[in-house]
Amino acid sequence: MLQHDKLFIGGDWIAPAGTGTIDVVSPHTEEIVARVPDGTPADMDRAVAAAREAFDHGPWPRMTMAERAAVVGRLAEIYADRQAEIAETITLEMGSPITFSQLAQAPQPLGMLQYFAGLGATFPVEDERPGAFGPITIRREPVGVVAAIVPWNVPQFVIMTKLAPALVAGCTVVIKPAPETPLDSYLLADMIKESGIPAGVVNIVAAGREAGEHLVSHPGVDKVAFTGSTAAGRRIASICGEQLKRCTLELGGKSAAIILDDCDLPSAMGFLSIASLMNNGQACVAQTRILASRRRYDEVVQAVADMVTGQAVGDPADPATGIGPLVAKRQQDRVEGYIRAGLEEGAKPVVGGLDRPFDRGWYVAPTVFAGATNDMRIAREEIFGPVLTVIPYEDEGDAIRIANDSDYGLSGSVWTADADHGVDVARQVRTGTYGVNMMNTMDPNTPFGGFKASGLGRELGPEGLSAYLEYKSIARLG
Incomplete structure (x- = not known):
């Protein structure tokens, strides 16, 4: 069993303030595979103090x-x-299929580091504008100490959406990984030490909710960057609002994939399998509402069912696996609760249901519901598992109405033989990202974030770098 007994604070490995530990449990075997310190509020105080010192007096800003x-x-x-x-580490700690980890969990964070390194090389820190009484210098300065609070589903990806632009901007950072996935952050800490980033610029403390709220509330933190549930985001927003503290929030989603009648279904299903089921369905951008016209409804239901049954369910370390276990027992119970709710509300499970694929491991049966309406819980609430709901629509206008009839607005897609017309549809759906015949893959060069209850602010792209900068106007005479 892998064991860590230190926290990464102030550029070094130091003993934690408390004696509590976090057991990292394999979602596949339900066995403990690692143990790390459980960060306390006192540890967060030390991490913020190190970040504050590095920002206020260190060379980085x-x-x-x-x-x-x-x-x-x-x-x-x-x-x-x-x-x-x-x-391999992310697959071990949270059950992401190894092929997804190799194609996304590790390469996408690297892409973000490379992108922001390139952007920072030429990004304008100052420019001049004409003013009423003379020239005005517009200056961009780092916002300060950043608390980066990240979830367990794509831990390195979400860390880098915050860390990469924050570092380029000149901020210092305290990262709080989720207790389910602390191991990859230890690898990152080793890399940070090797890179030459000054001591205290990046600090990493894995911890639970109490220490996380302490970090958010800390007066030494200038900005909170959070990815997670909408409920937790509301709590963080209320704390930041009370303190007039900057925050960006990337929250939940319930995205709709609109299948237009001219769509080539076999072609679409190959891409939709990734868009809907990636990471075992544990993705905020997952396209979990499939909207199909009544004319082709049965055909679409069958195509989606075939797509889901074509995914091998099993050991996430096996390259043949398409769908692995969920991250924790509580998540297994949550997803099965939604499957039960779908049955109670009258939706028909075409594939899957409540029979578990295996006796061991936190698996659920990948499930496709037909006969669903958009007012059912399975169509309105984020499930965060391999559960898809196929909803009929009358015409294109009705499809757009259903797509927009959601508390969320994070992602979405349309599938059609006419890509230009697909862009017209995209313009009418109120989401922060959208794909035509694909899922928007969160390109580092483009802003990512959501409308409505899907969050506040944007990450990635030049907009993501600007989120870590304060703007100063300097006017002068003479």
């Missing part, structure tokens, strides 16, 4: 953005050499 970008580029080079280890 005082370097040029191009100099910081070069260091982030070195971190990317180190990261590139350890992708296989990162992928």
Whole structure:
């Protein structure tokens, strides 16, 4: 069993303030595979103090953005050499199929490091505008100490949506990984030490909710960057609002895939299998509402059912596995609760149901519901598991109405033989990202975030870097 007994604070490995530990449990075997310290509020105080010292008195914010970008580029080079280890670690700790870990969990964080290193090399820190009484210098300065609170489903990906732009901007960071997935952050800490990032610029403390709320509330934190549930996001937003603290929130989703009548179903299903079921359905952008016209409804239901049954369910370390276990017993119970709710509300399970695939491991049967309406819980609430709901629509306008009839607005897609018309549909759906004949893959160069209850602010792209900058206007005469 792997064991860590230190926390990464102030550029070094130090003993935790408390004696509590976190057991990392394999979702496949239900056995303990690692143990790490459980961070306490006192540990968060030390981490914030280290970040505060590094920001207020250290060299990092005082370097040029191009100099910081070069260091982030070195971190990317180190990261590139350890992708296989990162992928295997994430599969071990949270059950992501190894093929998904190798294609997304490890490479996408690397892509973000490389992107922001390139962006920072040329990003304008100052520019001038004409003012009423003379020239005005517009200056961009780092926001300060950032608390980055990340979930367990794509831990390195979400860390990098926050860490990469924050570092380039000149911020210092305290990262709180989820207690389910602390192991990959230990690998990251080793890479940060090797990269030459100054001590205290990045601090990592895995912990639970109490220490996390302490971090959010800490007066030494200038900005909170959070990815997770909408309920937790509301709590964080209320704390930040009371303190007038900056925050970005990337929250839940209940995205709709609109299948238009001219869609080539066999072609679409190959892409939709990834868009709907990636990471065992544990993705905020998953396309879990499938909207099909009544004219082709039965045909679409069958195609979706065939797509789901074509996914091998099993050991996430096996390259043949398409769907692995859920991250924890509570998540298994949650998803099965939604399957039960779908049955009680009258939806028909075409595939799957409540029979578990295996006696051991936190698996649920991948499930497709037909005969569903958009007012059912399975169509309105984020399930975060391999459960898809096929909903009929009357015409294209009705499909757009159903897609928009949601508390969320994070992602979505349309599937059609006419891509230009698909873009017209995309313009009418109120979500932060959208795909035509694909799922928007969160390109590092484009802003990512949601409408409505899916969050506040944007990550990635130049907009993501700007989220870690404060704007200062300097007017002068003479």
